[in-house]
Amino acid sequence: MSDMTIVAKLLDDFGDNWHWVILHDVEPRSEQQFWASHIDTACGVILDEGGSVAELVDTGAPAEPDCPLCLSGVSPSGNAAVQVAEEIMEEAQHAPIP
Secondary structure (H helix, E strand, O other): OEEEEEEEOOOOOOOOOOEEEEEEEEEEOOOOEEEEOEEEEOOOOEEEOOOEEEEOOOOOOOOOOOOOOOOOOOOOOOOHHHHHHHHHHHHHHHOOOO
């Protein structure tokens, strides 16, 4: 099984940014429906952890998201928020103490 990455908005807030949304371990159910073991965004929002069928609907999504964390260059296959936090902590450990 493979992952599928799409650009989408979170359903609870259509005023929100466009995100990289990752459907993990995808199995097609129909042309627009896909089962995924879990669904999250590149910036760390967990949308579903228990396996579900996602229906893809054309909402006029752009080719790239506009979420700053999704665009930070962190791979869409990982948890970007955790990776960004780890980078900040690592930099802080090497910063001189005044």
